[in-house]
Amino acid sequence: MTAPSLRQRARAPSATELAGIPWLALLSDADRQEATAALQVGMAEPGDRVCRTGAPSNYWFGVVDGLLKMSNVSLDGHQITYTGIPPGAWFGEGTLLKREVYRYNIEALRKSTVAGLPIEVFWRLLERSIPFNRFVMMQLNERLGQFIAAREIDRNNQPDARVARSLAALFHPVLYPGVGQLLRITQQELAWLVGLSRQRVNQALIALQAAGLIRIEYGGVRVIDLAALRSYQVM
DNA sequence: TCATTAAATTGTT
DNA sequence: AACAATTTAATGA
Structure with a gap:
């Protein structure tokens, strides 16, 4: 270490x-x-x-x-x-x-x-x-x-919302112009970043995909609706 | 270029 | 945490 x-x-x-x-x-x-x-x-x-x-x-x-x-x-x-x-x-x-x-x-x-x-x-x-x-x-x-x-992300205990907002932050077009529409990040890496287990991140991503905000791809995530991702709330 | 194999990543229990 | 299924990358003909 x-x-x-x-x-x-x-x-x-x-x-x-x-x-x-x-x-x-x-x-x-x-x-x-x-x-x-x-x-x-x-x-x-x-x-x-x-x-x-x-x-x-x-x-x-x-x-x-x-x-x-x-x-x-x-x-x-x-x-x-x-x-x-x-x-x-x-x-x-x-x-x-x-x-x-x-x-x-x-x-x-x-x-x-x-x-x-x-x-x-x-x-x-x-x-x-x-x-x-x-x-x-x-x-x-x-x-x-x-x-x-x-x-706000840290204060938020809802795992799905945490994942959503962290993802939205990574897609910031001004700070991170190199990202584009497809973010190359594995679910394991996202889990380390957000501080959740990989299984939980996987569930969250599936939920976000079902909501039409993202598309899960092998070794990455594609954003469909960045604005909705930013303001994502658990119902 | 295609087929086969290994490695990485994902989905599920 | 472990396992199976899936996708990509690597290898060699």
């Missing part, structure tokens, strides 16, 4: 990996070149901690491929999951802006490719690039809504 705090052997990103980084396309040529040169990618095995609470913040992290989980430990020692982090998502900007330590744990749910932008380059882009600022600002704003939603 004692995983290394960081992935070993960081390397330069490939062309396909760069294509999966949504904010790169927004930059000017010069800025994009600088960012590309500084970007590092590494692999995270299931259970690996990408960053943990208390560690100094040196990178702005993004998911190129795979699935991560953002969690924290509350005062009474209970673990509380904030959200899953699918491909295309970037996180840690709030911590970087304040030059603080990370206040949450990021753990890989499956074998994942994680990219990191060094803090110096992150700051330089903030100072000079308007599009980059817009992207970061959008992330901050949207995530604020996510944290509030996460509290």
Whole structure:
């Protein structure tokens, strides 16, 4: 269970990996070149901690491929999951802006490719690039809504509703542009994320499918009605 | 490209 | 938690 705090052997990103980084396309040529040169990618095995609470913040992290989980430990020692982090998502900007330590744990749910932008380059882009600022600002704003939603999810004991809202959060189009209509997540991974047994998640998914909100596929879930998923209530 | 086999994932008890 | 059924991925002709 004692995983290394960081992935070993960081390397330069490939062309396909760069294509999966949504904010790169927004930059000017010069800025994009600088960012590309500084970007590092590494692999995270299931259970690996990408960053943990208390560690100094040196990178702005993004998911190129795979699935991560953002969690924290509350005062009474209970673990509380904030959200899953699918491909295309970037996180840690709030911590970087304040030059603080990370206040949450990021753990890989499956074998994942994680990219990191060094803090110096992150700051330089903030100072000079308007599009980059817009992207970061959008992330901050949207995530604020996510944290509030996460509290409601956690307060909610109805398993079906928990699964529904967690799924809706993962399909967030602004925060997670890489997801699309089909979320690649197994029922086991969803169970880890929501904090339920796989059997219960399976039941919940079947119920949601019967309600016409999603379609269950092998190794993934397709969303039919995102709005209804967000506001799902047990009758 | 197709058939066979292994591995992963899902559905059910 | 365990098991069977189903789907995908891998292998080799």
